[in-house]
Amino acid sequence: xxxxxxxxxxxxxxxxxxxxxxxxxxxxEERTSRFGSLRRSAVRAASSAGWALAGFxxxxxxxxxxxxxxTQLPSPWQTALAFRSLFAHPFTxxxxxxxxxxxxxxxxxxxxxxxxxxxxxxxxLGLLMGSVRRIWQVTNPVVQVLRPVSxxxxxxxxxIILASDASAAVFVIFLTALWPxxxxxxxxxxxVPRDDxxxxxxxxxxxxxxxRHVLLPNAMPSIITGLRVSMGMAWMVIVAVExxxxxxxxxxxxxxxxxxxxxxxxIVAIVVIGITGFGLDTVLLRxxxxxxxxxxxx
Numbered sequence: 001x002x003x004x005x006x007x008x009x010x011x012x013x014x015x016x017x018x019x020x021x022x023x024x025x026x027x028x029e030e031r032t033s034r035f036g037s038l039r040r041s042a043v044r045a046a047s048s049a050g051w052a053l054a055g056f057x058x059x060x061x062x063x064x065x066x067x068x069x070x071t072q073l074p075s076p077w078q079t080a081l082a083f084r085s086l087f088a089h090p091f092t093x094x095x096x097x098x099x100x101x102x103x104x105x106x107x108x109x110x111x112x113x114x115x116x117x118x119x120x121x122x123x124x125l126g127l128l129m130g131s132v133r134r135i136w137q138v139t140n141p142v143v144q145v146l147r148p149v150s151x152x153x154x155x156x157x158x159x160i161i162l163a164s165d166a167s168a169a170v171f172v173i174f175l176t177a178l179w180p181x182x183x184x185x186x187x188x189x190x191x192v193p194r195d196d197x198x199x200x201x202x203x204x205x206x207x208x209x210x211x212r213h214v215l216l217p218n219a220m221p222s223i224i225t226g227l228r229v230s231m232g233m234a235w236m237v238i239v240a241v242e243x244x245x246x247x248x249x250x251x252x253x254x255x256x257x258x259x260x261x262x263x264x265x266x267i268v269a270i271v272v273i274g275i276t277g278f279g280l281d282t283v284l285l286r287x288x289x290x291x292x293x294x295x296x297x298x
Contacts, residue, residue, distance in 0.1 A: 074264035082264035083271075100253060100265075104272060107242060107249040110166070111234050114173025118230060122178050123223055126185025127215065136186070143182060151176040151237045155244060165245035169238065176237045177230035184226025188219030224288035231284055235277045 060076055067073040074082065090101035129136045151172050158168035192215060200214050242251025250269060257265040 072263065074267060079264045079267045082262070083268045086265060086268055098248065098253070100250075100269065100272060103248065103250045103253040104276065107238050107251065108276070110170050110249065111173055111231075111238050114170045115177045115231060115234050117170075117174050118177035118181055118234075119227060122181030122226070122230075123185050126182040126187075126223075126226070127189045127211075127219060129182065130186035130189025130191075130219070131215065143179060146175075147179040147183075152240060152244065155241055165247050169241045169245060169249075172241050173234045173238055177234045180229040180233065181223070181226040184222045184229070185219060188222025189215060191222070192218045221288065224284065228281060228284040228288060231280050232277065235273075235280060239273060 064076050067075050086100045090099040092099035093102055129139055154175055155168055155172050158171040162168050196214050200210050239251035242249035243255040246252055246255055254266055254269045
């Protein structure tokens with residue numbers, strides 16, 4: 001006996017077998033797959049948190065040993081008490097006493113102003129240096145001579161010019177952040193693929209179209225890297241500048257705590273400085289991933 005197969009049904013079966021698992025799976029399988037993905041993400045996050053906790057535990061243990069050997073240093077418990085005391089009134093603003101978070105906000109304001117000015121000046125300058133050979137030949141020697149100079153060496157010069165330690169600190173941050181931004185932007189502009197340049201030439205892109213569609217997309221990862229490096233350097237330098245000026249800011253807080261022999265407050269300030277720097281770097285890191293080229297993200 002011969003079985004007759006319906007051609008239309010056969011064609012439908014073939015199409016069903018060719019469909020991807022994502023299209024053929026039902027709601028139950030889809031929920032299971034999503035749950036498995038969330039579970040793996042949670043396991044990875046818990047693992048990372050566990051290893052980080054282990055690292056900080058080792059760090060606290062090492063500090064406890066050092067504080068036991070150097071009796072002038074506060075113990076971890078004394079540091080915890082100082083932490084609670086300082087954060088009981090973190091925004092105190094008086095003539096003789098400023099809260100630790102108020103001092104932190106003053107430092108962040110200076111860093112953001114100097115860093116923002118460096119980005120406004122450094123990104124266009126770096127793109128020009130990387131795109132136009134003559135500009136590179138003129139500016140690169142100047143950059144290479146000024147870049148190795150310690151930022152703190154500029155502080156007395158700006159203090160003489162501006163007669164204000166707060167404004168001088170901002171300009172020191174500006175110079176600190178400027179050079180990494182310039183050099184990374186120049187590197188990104190000079191690494192535009194030849195194929196992209198040829199396409200822009202074929203379609204007769206104007207300057208604005210070339211900058212928007214070719215130059216910036218290819219240079220953006222390098223620009224973000226320069227911003228990230230500059231922010232890290234600026235945050236380190238502002239503490240030293242404020243310790244040198246002694247007026248206000250988290251660096252001044254550290255120096256005043258040393259003069260008052262409040263060593264536990266210094267440890268608390270170091271923790272606050274580190275956490276703040278980590279937060280700033282994380283923001284720029286996420287920004288870099290957002291603007292990374294597709295092949296880098298993959």
